Amino acid sequence: MQVSETSMGVDNRKMAMWIFLGSEFLFFGAFISTYLLYFDRTNGGPGVEIFDIPFTSVSSFVLLMSSLTMVLAHHAHTQGDMRRMRMWTLATALQGMVFIGGQVYEFSKFNLEGLGLTTSPFSSSFFVLTGFHGAHVTIGILMLLALWWLSHTGKVREDQPLKTEIIGLYWHFVDIIWVIIFTVVYLIPAG
Amino acid sequence: MSSATATAPKRMLARPMAETGWKSWLTTVDHKKIGIMYGALALFFFLVGGLEAVLVRLQLAQAESTLLSEEAYNQLFTMHGITMVFMVVMPMAAAFFNFFIPLQIGARDVAFPRLNAFSLWTFLFAGLFLYSSFFLGGAPNGGWFGYAPLSTAIPGNNMAFYAVGLQIAGLSSLVASVNFLTTIFNMRAPGMTMMRMPMFIWMAIVVQFLLLFSLPIIAVALFELTFDVNFSTNFFQTASGGDPVLWQHLFWLFGHPEVYILILPAMGIVSEVLPVFSRKPLFGYAAVAFAGAAIAFMGFGVWVHHMFAVGLSPVAESAFALSTMFIAVPTGIKIFNWIFTMWGGQLTFTAAMKFAIGFVAMFTIGGLSGVSHAVVPHNAQQTDTYYIVAHFHYVLFGGAMFGIVSGMYYWWPKMFGKMLSEKLGSWHFWTWFLGFNLAFAPMHLSGLLGQPRRTAVLPEELGPTVEMYNLISTVGALIIVVSTMIFLVNIFQSWRSDEKAPADPWDARTLEWLTTSPPKAHNFDVIPTVTARDEFWHRKYAETEAGAAVPIPAGASDDHDPDGDHGEHIHMPHPSYWPLFMTVAFPILGYSVIYRSLIGGVIGALWMLVGMFGWVIEPLAEGDDESAAAAAH
Numbered sequence: 001m002q003v004s005e006t007s008m009g010v011d012n013r014k015m016a017m018w019i020f021l022g023s024e025f026l027f028f029g030a031f032i033s034t035y036l037l038y039f040d041r042t043n044g045g046p047g048v049e050i051f052d053i054p055f056t057s058v059s060s061f062v063l064l065m066s067s068l069t070m071v072l073a074h075h076a077h078t079q080g081d082m083r084r085m086r087m088w089t090l091a092t093a094l095q096g097m098v099f100i101g102g103q104v105y106e107f108s109k110f111n112l113e114g115l116g117l118t119t120s121p122f123s124s125s126f127f128v129l130t131g132f133h134g135a136h137v138t139i140g141i142l143m144l145l146a147l148w149w150l151s152h153t154g155k156v157r158e159d160q161p162l163k164t165e166i167i168g169l170y171w172h173f174v175d176i177i178w179v180i181i182f183t184v185v186y187l188i189p190a191g
Numbered sequence: 192m193s194s195a196t197a198t199a200p201k202r203m204l205a206r207p208m209a210e211t212g213w214k215s216w217l218t219t220v221d222h223k224k225i226g227i228m229y230g231a232l233a234l235f236f237f238l239v240g241g242l243e244a245v246l247v248r249l250q251l252a253q254a255e256s257t258l259l260s261e262e263a264y265n266q267l268f269t270m271h272g273i274t275m276v277f278m279v280v281m282p283m284a285a286a287f288f289n290f291f292i293p294l295q296i297g298a299r300d301v302a303f304p305r306l307n308a309f310s311l312w313t314f315l316f317a318g319l320f321l322y323s324s325f326f327l328g329g330a331p332n333g334g335w336f337g338y339a340p341l342s343t344a345i346p347g348n349n350m351a352f353y354a355v356g357l358q359i360a361g362l363s364s365l366v367a368s369v370n371f372l373t374t375i376f377n378m379r380a381p382g383m384t385m386m387r388m389p390m391f392i393w394m395a396i397v398v399q400f401l402l403l404f405s406l407p408i409i410a411v412a413l414f415e416l417t418f419d420v421n422f423s424t425n426f427f428q429t430a431s432g433g434d435p436v437l438w439q440h441l442f443w444l445f446g447h448p449e450v451y452i453l454i455l456p457a458m459g460i461v462s463e464v465l466p467v468f469s470r471k472p473l474f475g476y477a478a479v480a481f482a483g484a485a486i487a488f489m490g491f492g493v494w495v496h497h498m499f500a501v502g503l504s505p506v507a508e509s510a511f512a513l514s515t516m517f518i519a520v521p522t523g524i525k526i527f528n529w530i531f532t533m534w535g536g537q538l539t540f541t542a543a544m545k546f547a548i549g550f551v552a553m554f555t556i557g558g559l560s561g562v563s564h565a566v567v568p569h570n571a572q573q574t575d576t577y578y579i580v581a582h583f584h585y586v587l588f589g590g591a592m593f594g595i596v597s598g599m600y601y602w603w604p605k606m607f608g609k610m611l612s613e614k615l616g617s618w619h620f621w622t623w624f625l626g627f628n629l630a631f632a633p634m635h636l637s638g639l640l641g642q643p644r645r646t647a648v649l650p651e652e653l654g655p656t657v658e659m660y661n662l663i664s665t666v667g668a669l670i671i672v673v674s675t676m677i678f679l680v681n682i683f684q685s686w687r688s689d690e691k692a693p694a695d696p697w698d699a700r701t702l703e704w705l706t707t708s709p710p711k712a713h714n715f716d717v718i719p720t721v722t723a724r725d726e727f728w729h730r731k732y733a734e735t736e737a738g739a740a741v742p743i744p745a746g747a748s749d750d751h752d753p754d755g756d757h758g759e760h761i762h763m764p765h766p767s768y769w770p771l772f773m774t775v776a777f778p779i780l781g782y783s784v785i786y787r788s789l790i791g792g793v794i795g796a797l798w799m800l801v802g803m804f805g806w807v808i809e810p811l812a813e814g815d816d817e818s819a820a821a822a823a824h
Contacts, residue, residue: 006377006378007376007377007378007379007383008376008377010377012302012303012373012377012378015372015373015376015377016302016303016369016370016372016373019368019369019372019373019403020369022403022404023365023368023369023403023404023406023407024407026404026405026407026408027407027408027410027411029407030407030408030411030412030441030444031411034411034415034426034437034441037434037437038432038433038434041431041432041433042432043425043431043432117418117422117423117424118422118423118424118425119425120425120431120432121425121426121428121431121432121433121434123425124415124418124419124424124425124426125426128414128415128418128424128426132414142800146804146807150807150808153808155807155808
């Protein structure tokens with residue numbers, strides 16, 4: 001399917017990603033609603049004061065910057081510069097991994113401080129919401145690594161920046177959702 | 192077609208190339224074969240769900256019956272609901288969407304043929320997974336609505352199967368909705384503007400948007416339930432501060448749009464059938480299309496009418512009472528447009544037409560009892576009584592199923608190249624109509640007289656009148672069984688018959704009738720150019736000044752020549768093992784969650800990962816990657 005063949009002038013795959021992301025907003029919206037209902041129901045366990053805002057700010061910043069490298073990867077791809085495209089793709093994946101590492105650290109620390117998955121409605125809704133976001137980031141990292149690998153095998157060629165663009169759409173979405181989660185889940189209740 | 196044979200690339204799974212035989216069905220990416228498989232599976236589940244309904248009705252045929260144990264009854268009524276909603280009506284609609292969306296918009300396939308196969312197999316595994324619970328300690332027994340915290344308190348894995356099984360089924364529909372929306376938006380034939388699309392396509396768009404925005408909400412609710420049941424979280428545990436109403440909000444925020452997901456495909460079908468057999472264009476095309484969109488939009492704002500008995504604030508109840516009354520307006524617009532479509536038309540009472548008219552009549556009754564739920568005090572009287580059971584069977588059986596069967600009679604010749612018998616079709620309709628009304632009309636009365644739903648035993652103290660109504664309902668259910676058998680005989684006879692159906696047996700109006708019956712793998716030799724709404728009709732008939740239709744001599748259309756070989760290179764996707772391969776991961780993951788097996792989870796995840804990479808690396812059609820590279824240089 002070439003772009004010129006579609007009724008609306010947008011490539012099918014790109015349109016499908018936009019449509020899918022529309023659905024994803026409702027997915028996170030429902031989890032965030034649950035969290036907003038529960039953030040002060042601590043069942044005697046730790047509450048929102050457990051959040052380490054400076055630490056999470058740093059990992060959020062890393063994730064935010066990964067959107068920049070994602071844009072640079074796509075830009076390099078549109079220029080046909082596969083060397084830079086690969087470099088920025090790997091940089092994006094790496095920042096994603098730093099973010100996931102931060103989340104693993106944060107979850108372990110909370111666990112040690114007495115906030116487990118089953119402690120309270122607050123802990124359940126917090127861990128499941130941020131855990132699903134972490135799963136989304138992990139899938140994004142897998143997609144980026146696959147993009148990097150397939151750019152070597154000839155499956156992703158230099159005349160196909162669309163493939164980088166679509167993965168970029170997903171990546172930016174995951175990033176935007178984190179901006180909302182960080183604000184609504186961490187900053188507003190803790191502040 | 193391709194240069195596949197020249198260089199056979201090394202792969203984990205070889206490319207299946209067979210076009211006939213069982214393997215061609217397992218690996219197909221053809222939207223028509225996938226549609227037929229959806230329909231066949233849904234018909235099978237209809238028989239299973241029907242059997243469950245008959246057992247429930249036999250139990251309730253008399254007061255204080257001991258035919259079924261209470262546990263068995265709970266599993267049967269729960270699985271009846273789940274089956275009919277998720278395994279029958281939704282996949283039946285998916286069958287028609289699959290088969291007819293590309294044909295009606297003049298496309299050769301859907302936007303993502305392999306993803307389409309993925310949806311089908313995911314649906315199949317969801318059904319098998321849910322039903323495997325009968326052999327693994329008991330099926331879901333907490334109602335199709337699975338109210339938490341009650342559903343988290345049921346011992347055993349019954350509701351875990353519910354939560355995980357529906358999650359898998361939901362994924363199937365979500366993927367399909369992305370696929371169909373992209374197809375309709377992007378793959379319309381030249382000249383097929385949005386306002387020239389057949390009404391069935393409009394309703395398809397509306398349904399896919401409803402799926403797209405409501406499924407993630409039930410996915411969240413089901414994940415929360417799964418975590419509560421299997422990993423002891425506190426989403427719905429009131430003892431630790433969980434909210435007992437949260438599930439109801441999430442479930443009905445999905446559940447009410449779901450109602451329209453079930454009924455709108457049937458509305459689309461009826462909007463195709465009524466004009467054809469009235470020999471008139473659909474009355475008020477734009478009004479019908481926008482009424483569908485309005486129903487979908489308002490459908491997200493009425494969910495609390497399922498919760499009037501919860502004890503929410505009077506302000507909330509008043510607001511949702513109003514929105515519920517308002518949603519009857521676009522529904523009424525549709526009903527009047529269907530009636531005006533028939534008004535003054537040359538009606539032909541084929542089986543398809545009878546079922547379509549039956550739909551309009553029965554759905555109107557169901558819609559009217561629906562409006563009565565909007566009245567909050569009245570609602571408090573009806574909640575949890577058989578009045579509700581009567582209402583939703585009038586909209587889902589009298590509505591959705593009548594519409595779907597109408598579509599079967601209408602499109603059968605196109606799908607299989609053979610006609611169904613009109614005589615048996617007539618018998619089917621009248622027995623179906625009689626059985627349906629006998630089964631469900633008395634429930635209005637027994638419900639208002641106080642018969643509670645979801646109870647395994649009909650209490651004797653409700654008196655002989657209620658008992659009589661229940662007996663009539665059971666007789667009605669048995670008549671529906673007979674009616675279904677007539678339908679199966681009809682299908683069997685048509686299958687055995689050698690008589691071929693013509694390409695356009697009904698003198699129809701839309702593009703699917705332009706091509707052969709059944710259509711070739713690539714649907715159209717030449718993609719038609721569309722110049723009007725009801726394109727095919729305008730190719731066949733011109734209009735006199737008085738408005739009468741005058742046939743155009745054959746050959747008037749220049750881009751359709753069924754026997755012609757235009758030498759055009761038609762690029763079709765090739766079959767693939769990967770969709771089926773990948774979906775096997777879902778039951779593996781599902782059982783791993785239920786039995787809390789980390790190893791199983793890892794195997795499932797790796798299986799899926801291998802499937803994804805196999806899928807991505809395999810080109811859609813042999814030679815795709817190479818030829819694109821050649822074209823680029």
